Amino acid sequence: MIKIKIAVQKSGRLNQDSLNLLKDCGISIDNGKDQLKASASNFPLEVLYLRNGDIPQYLRDGVVDIAIIGENVLIEKGGDIGIIEQLGFSKCRVSLAVPKEVNYKNIKDLEGARIATSYPNTVKEYFKKFNVTPDIHIINGSVEIAPNIGLADAICDIVSSGSTLFKNNLKEVELMLKSEAVLAVSPSISSDNQKILDKLQFRIQAVLKARKSKYILMNAPNDKVETIIKLLPGMRSPTVLPLAEAGWSSIHTVIEKNSFWEVIDELKANGAEGLLVIPIEKMVL
Template structure:
């Protein structure tokens, strides 16, 4: 029994998907990329598709599961279920207009022509806002539409906003946030569900370790309670007596975002010999 995973064939989502799967132990048998490649030592195979084809492929059973941007999942509105939000490839779907245009509110778009590759999402958004606009469907290079007279505005993916700036556009409304999703066919067999459960277990072990550091340090026994307050672990820090009387070894996990703040507090409480290590996987 093999679980078939649909993955975007190129681009940032492809790179981040393959990195996550690689860290979860999914290695491909064939370095030369073809449409369908089995994995080593795990019962899955990769099916490489266009991102906008993945929701339909999963819904119809061509693939069992898929990694796809939430924007494409919502736009295609196929009958596949979300198994897990993956937290990478984050972006947003926004309305943008020429930089020099004066903008007050969403009513600016009344009667305007908007170019987009996401007519379903845009149509729903405009209806919710009570705005009547002409939706002009276009694939690729949506951002150039206003400058060549094809539209008054655009509705497209925005990540950093650099593409908008380079095309003299400004973002004025955000319709939805998007991230990578793991989606699945609703009719998976029990055997395939078991493989999917194992894959999710591995993915969560990788993700739990993200932005975490393992810290080892020596601390005076009379400051242990204060140090524990600074160093909360997954449950509590590990404390081991040292050969030197009055001292302990302390081990814990800290969030990388608070790393320097925590290290400074530890030093002020007398901690010494602080060692910081990266965490590859974390099983809860």
């Protein structure tokens, strides 16, 4: 039986979110503790648990067909590998940071500076845009300590909350790029596996769309229905159903989660009552 092979981070921040996505796509993974490879019981898919930094090479060599990986890793190690879906989780940024006491003005201040990082290619490309040449020190591991022990003048690393920088007396001075988990595909994927990927991507898109949306129901007097419909930024057309009480209707629609509270205030101000908000499990368009 033909199976598509997907690489997932063995451990770390991407691991559980990746497995949760596959689970939400209705895919059951028969994996035990410490397994490096596992198969799905209800979909032609095999999961390989790999080190994050090794995944781009596995994609390039065709050992795996697809991967869930941080966009920042692909930019650093897999610029030739295609991204077919932005997944919206494990968001972070790659930034430059210097000691808090440094009077940093602009990128020119780092000409010839020692930069500790595990992202040397990203640093080179970023500094090249400003015609600045740093002295790059490649460190695999915790780079935040480098300025404190005199190894570097600045660091380049991924930043989520910024708490690690704060604890190490560092401040963020340059946002180099933003990153999130992505679905990447091998340049040598076969036509048979591409068909399986199309089915998987369809499921992923349905899950992601649902995560970004809310289903809302509300009651409104009939003379307010037209006004309320104009306020709704959701799907093509809301559903309007008459209530048992004369002169009232029930309005059903889907709106994006990010605009929810702003829309709710306007709806209430224009006569909507009894608003009910329901999470969406899947959304197929």
